[in-house]
Amino acid sequence: MVTNIAPEVTSQVTDEALVQRRRAQFVAAAVELFSSQGYYRTTIQDIARKAGVSSGLIYQYVRDKEDVLLLSLLSVLDSYKQEIPQALAGLTDPLERCCVAIDAYCRVVDQRREATVLAYRSTKSLSADRRALIKVSELESNDLIAACLRDCIAKGVFREVNVELVTYQLVTFAHTWALKHWRLKELSTLDGYIEQGIDFFTQALLTPKGWRQYRKLLESRHSKADFRSRPENPAAE
Amino acid sequence: MVTNIAPEVTSQVTDEALVQRRRAQFVAAAVELFSSQGYYRTTIQDIARKAGVSSGLIYQYVRDKEDVLLLSLLSVLDSYKQEIPQALAGLTDPLERCCVAIDAYCRVVDQRREATVLAYRSTKSLSADRRALIKVSELESNDLIAACLRDCIAKGVFREVNVELVTYQLVTFAHTWALKHWRLKELSTLDGYIEQGIDFFTQALLTPKGWRQYRKLLESRHSKADFRSRPENPAAE
Amino acid sequence: MVTNIAPEVTSQVTDEALVQRRRAQFVAAAVELFSSQGYYRTTIQDIARKAGVSSGLIYQYVRDKEDVLLLSLLSVLDSYKQEIPQALAGLTDPLERCCVAIDAYCRVVDQRREATVLAYRSTKSLSADRRALIKVSELESNDLIAACLRDCIAKGVFREVNVELVTYQLVTFAHTWALKHWRLKELSTLDGYIEQGIDFFTQALLTPKGWRQYRKLLESRHSKADFRSRPENPAAE
Amino acid sequence: MVTNIAPEVTSQVTDEALVQRRRAQFVAAAVELFSSQGYYRTTIQDIARKAGVSSGLIYQYVRDKEDVLLLSLLSVLDSYKQEIPQALAGLTDPLERCCVAIDAYCRVVDQRREATVLAYRSTKSLSADRRALIKVSELESNDLIAACLRDCIAKGVFREVNVELVTYQLVTFAHTWALKHWRLKELSTLDGYIEQGIDFFTQALLTPKGWRQYRKLLESRHSKADFRSRPENPAAE
DNA sequence: GATGAATGAGGCTTCATTCAT
DNA sequence: GATGAATGAAGCCTCATTCAT
Numbered sequence: 006m007v008t009n010i011a012p013e014v015t016s017q018v019t020d021e022a023l024v025q026r027r028r029a030q031f032v033a034a035a036v037e038l039f040s041s042q043g044y045y046r047t048t049i050q051d052i053a054r055k056a057g058v059s060s061g062l063i064y065q066y067v068r069d070k071e072d073v074l075l076l077s078l079l080s081v082l083d084s085y086k087q088e089i090p091q092a093l094a095g096l097t098d099p100l101e102r103c104c105v106a107i108d109a110y111c112r113v114v115d116q117r118r119e120a121t122v123l124a125y126r127s128t129k130s131l132s133a134d135r136r137a138l139i140k141v142s143e144l145e146s147n148d149l150i151a152a153c154l155r156d157c158i159a160k161g162v163f164r165e166v167n168v169e170l171v172t173y174q175l176v177t178f179a180h181t182w183a184l185k186h187w188r189l190k191e192l193s194t195l196d197g198y199i200e201q202g203i204d205f206f207t208q209a210l211l212t213p214k215g216w217r218q219y220r221k222l223l224e225s226r227h228s229k230a231d232f233r234s235r236p237e238n239p240a241a242e
Numbered sequence: 243m244v245t246n247i248a249p250e251v252t253s254q255v256t257d258e259a260l261v262q263r264r265r266a267q268f269v270a271a272a273v274e275l276f277s278s279q280g281y282y283r284t285t286i287q288d289i290a291r292k293a294g295v296s297s298g299l300i301y302q303y304v305r306d307k308e309d310v311l312l313l314s315l316l317s318v319l320d321s322y323k324q325e326i327p328q329a330l331a332g333l334t335d336p337l338e339r340c341c342v343a344i345d346a347y348c349r350v351v352d353q354r355r356e357a358t359v360l361a362y363r364s365t366k367s368l369s370a371d372r373r374a375l376i377k378v379s380e381l382e383s384n385d386l387i388a389a390c391l392r393d394c395i396a397k398g399v400f401r402e403v404n405v406e407l408v409t410y411q412l413v414t415f416a417h418t419w420a421l422k423h424w425r426l427k428e429l430s431t432l433d434g435y436i437e438q439g440i441d442f443f444t445q446a447l448l449t450p451k452g453w454r455q456y457r458k459l460l461e462s463r464h465s466k467a468d469f470r471s472r473p474e475n476p477a478a479e
Numbered sequence: 480m481v482t483n484i485a486p487e488v489t490s491q492v493t494d495e496a497l498v499q500r501r502r503a504q505f506v507a508a509a510v511e512l513f514s515s516q517g518y519y520r521t522t523i524q525d526i527a528r529k530a531g532v533s534s535g536l537i538y539q540y541v542r543d544k545e546d547v548l549l550l551s552l553l554s555v556l557d558s559y560k561q562e563i564p565q566a567l568a569g570l571t572d573p574l575e576r577c578c579v580a581i582d583a584y585c586r587v588v589d590q591r592r593e594a595t596v597l598a599y600r601s602t603k604s605l606s607a608d609r610r611a612l613i614k615v616s617e618l619e620s621n622d623l624i625a626a627c628l629r630d631c632i633a634k635g636v637f638r639e640v641n642v643e644l645v646t647y648q649l650v651t652f653a654h655t656w657a658l659k660h661w662r663l664k665e666l667s668t669l670d671g672y673i674e675q676g677i678d679f680f681t682q683a684l685l686t687p688k689g690w691r692q693y694r695k696l697l698e699s700r701h702s703k704a705d706f707r708s709r710p711e712n713p714a715a716e
Numbered sequence: 717m718v719t720n721i722a723p724e725v726t727s728q729v730t731d732e733a734l735v736q737r738r739r740a741q742f743v744a745a746a747v748e749l750f751s752s753q754g755y756y757r758t759t760i761q762d763i764a765r766k767a768g769v770s771s772g773l774i775y776q777y778v779r780d781k782e783d784v785l786l787l788s789l790l791s792v793l794d795s796y797k798q799e800i801p802q803a804l805a806g807l808t809d810p811l812e813r814c815c816v817a818i819d820a821y822c823r824v825v826d827q828r829r830e831a832t833v834l835a836y837r838s839t840k841s842l843s844a845d846r847r848a849l850i851k852v853s854e855l856e857s858n859d860l861i862a863a864c865l866r867d868c869i870a871k872g873v874f875r876e877v878n879v880e881l882v883t884y885q886l887v888t889f890a891h892t893w894a895l896k897h898w899r900l901k902e903l904s905t906l907d908g909y910i911e912q913g914i915d916f917f918t919q920a921l922l923t924p925k926g927w928r929q930y931r932k933l934l935e936s937r938h939s940k941a942d943f944r945s946r947p948e949n950p951a952a953e
Numbered sequence: 954g955a956t957g958a959a960t961g962a963g964g965c966t967t968c969a970t971t972c973a974t
Numbered sequence: 975g976a977t978g979a980a981t982g983a984a985g986c987c988t989c990a991t992t993c994a995t
Binding site for chain 2: 122144166169171188193
């Protein structure tokens with residue numbers, strides 16, 4: 006887990022490896038507690054207890070409780086930035102990359118559902134300067150999606166749209182799975198949600214040329230719109 | 243302002259009209275403070291001061307601080323449920339109603355931007371039973387959008403899609419204007435945002451038949467996709 | 480007890496009389512505790528307990544613990560400013576006034592011995608802006624002494640000396656009774672200490688003309704250098 | 717620097733020379749920090765950092781934080797006891813010795829102004845048994861002054877006064893330069909302060925016989941009452 | 954001998970809630 | 975009905991001290 010993203014959060018402890026390990030330990034406990042009880046209802050004692058250390062120790066690694074929140078939120082955003090590139094690795098077709106990116110985003114969000122909600126709840130609890138770090142990180146992960154869109158447009162697969170605005174639609178779509186899970190889980194499975202979303206977005210964005218590629222893409226997939234399962238040997242199919 | 247939506251919130255005061263007036267007074271102050279500082283950073287004293295009453299008085303009208311939050315969130319959701327039907331009043335064309343509903347939703351959200359963010363931040367701070375009331379209210383306002391969608395589908399203007407899932411896309415689109423305003427305001431105006439959104443959604447949903455109606459609709463409007471300005475007498479144009 | 484000397488110390492409570500009463504109550508407890516245990520070893524809980532109130536209440540009347548210290552120190556300095564003029568009331572002879580002022584100063588210090596030590600121990604624990612208020616108050620009480628000196632010099636009773644420097648010698652003489660009481664009490668009584676001091680200072684300051692007046696003054700007193708006991712009717716003696 | 721004055725302060729380390737060196741190192745750092753920030757606001761970590769050692773090491777040489785304070789205060793008092801005899805070395809005239817002692821005392825205090833204030837602030841923070849050691853040390857340095865006084869009286873230069881009481885006047889005079897420096901520095905230079913003081917004290921104490929010697933003494937000095945600059949060869953003048 | 958990470962008790966301060974007026 | 979002074983529980987954070995390395 007990345008926990009030195011924020012150089013502002015400085016530690017009294019000098020051993021860098023230890024700092025990484027301890028922070029990861031605290032953040033793991035904190036994300037869980039913040040996610041389930043909320044930031045304000047979680048005490049430093051709670052975090053210390055769950056992390057199996059004394060409360061004082063935490064203050065050797067962060068300045069204050071808000072620092073713990075900052076590191077926690079950054080670790081959540083960071084997990085997005087880890088998963089998406091990993092899912093895209095080796096893929097070259099712009100349209101496929103775009104669909105896989107959305108798929109991957111939705112799946113990380115599903116895995117870290119509570120943490121995703123936490124980001125929406127608690128970012129405003131940060132001071133302005135700390136919040137700025139979150140914004141930077143958010144823009145970076147947005148850009149993973151935006152790059153896929155731009156590529157599709159450049160290749161004539163998608164029509165010319167405002168990339169950043171559409172990026173927010175895609176990102177928000179992924180987040181919504183977490184934010185409205187209480188209702189969505191009654192309406193659909195995650196797979197169904199993703200399938201419906203990709204259907205919707207492609208419908209909104211594909212050019213006629215793009216449509217031909219999209220149909221080919223679907224054929225090469227085992228099941229429609231399941232962008233996890235890559236054909237092991239597409240040529241053989 | 244509706245402040246007796248929640249029958250669970252009972253008052254020690256018997257005069258019903260007074261209860262309504264006082265609650266509206268507290269909630270107005272509370273929404274403002276919760277929006278700007280957050281729920282936990284706002285004290286009952288703050289609210290009392292801003293409302294121009296004593297802190298003790300608040301406890302004659304609510305059981306505890308969480309009740310104030312509940313009423314505040316309900317009042318925000320309620321404003322959505324007020325504005326959308328009002329914008330739709332007198333309109334009969336399904337496609338137009340759908341576009342106007344989205345337009346209206348985005349505009350209420352814009353007017354109550356901070357309050358919209360508040361709903362995302364603080365709903366989870368409510369106890370489960372209170373949160374259930376919020377969910378009911380949210381479903382009700384969602385249904386205003388869903389009804390428009392269903393109508394369009396029934397009339398063959400939109401293709402057959404999962405109405406509730408698409409509803410969440412539309413609702414989330416409106417909310418996103420508030421949630422990501424720090425970035426979106428640099429990318430677009432509210433009008434541009436709405437226009438782009440409606441363009442996106444129609445593209446995703448319209449049937450060939452729907453397309454013909456959509457083009458007609460746009461012609462009858464003063465400017466493309468500005469669904470506020472209704473032609474006074476369309477026939478005359 | 481004066482407890483609104485410092486306008487910077489503002490209260491959340493509006494009733495001015497109550498503010499005065501409560502602060503006096505807290506300060507009385509605080510001075511006693513600070514004097515015996517020191518500022519840092521005394522907790523707000525200690526003060527609250529001794530004052531018979533809850534710890535939270537104190538914070539309705541002061542901003543923080545340092546405010547309690549400020550008010551405590553001001554109340555000590557204030558007692559000097561009360562006692563000296565009172566002792567001087569009705570006296571007109573410059574030399575007598577000077578001796579009585581010293582006598583009175585030593586006696587207040589004796590009565591508030593621990594509190595006087597407190598002022599030396601804890602003034603530096605105040606923030607610079609609060610310490611400035613203490614300095615102003617100290618200069619004011621110094622001026623009570625300085626005025627007597629100036630008068631004596633103007634009347635030719637004392638020789639021309641640097642008034643402010645000598646004032647510090649006199650003031651320090653009084654304070655030393657408290658500061659070094661652990662030793663001085665073994666060397667002398669308060670009366671003896673005062674007598675010796677006045678003898679010392681007059682020796683250092685009197686002009687030949689002053690000497691004549693000094694001898695007359697001593698004769699009119701019941702016992703040498705006891706400047707408390709004023710002859711009821713000096714002419715009768 | 718003397719740091720084994722207090723046999724009660726025992727060390728876990730056996731090498732006596734090392735103990736001396738380490739303690740001197742800690743005390744130097746501690747005096748500086750205690751003087752500027754106060755005892756309670758200074759942490760052991762602060763001292764360790766400034767001394768360039770680990771915090772744990774300090775506890776190999778003292779029992780607790782109060783021991784550090786004790787050693788610090790003793791080192792301050794000790795510097796008085798070093799300077800005064802050094803200034804008196806070689807002088808035999810009782811009156812001159814007395815004046816030089818006062819002069820020297822004021823000058824040490826001036827050099828260690830903050831440390832002098834520290835002694836007043838923090839002696840009462842010591843436990844009774846530790847404070848007793850301070851008192852002993854204080855009496856010892858007082859005795860350096862008292863001896864000069866006694867000598868002057870024996871030689872008929874000063875009148876018969878209570879030596880210990882007057883000693884406190886002289887000692888306090890020196891300390892006051894530090895304690896009230898915030899004000900005194902606006903009223904006088906150190907030289908002016910000393911000159912005024914010696915003028916004052918001689919006035920108060922000299923016998924007629926003493927006066928003759930005093931005038932001779934002043935003549936032999938380069939500038940009036942500057943008791944630092946000894947005439948290299950008085951006979952030659 | 955020296956290090957510095959770890960402990961955990963303790964204190965200041967806040968604030969929801971009560972209740973006498 | 976309204977006030978606002980009073981309560982006291984609770985949490986963040988500090989820091990003297992210890993101890994494994």
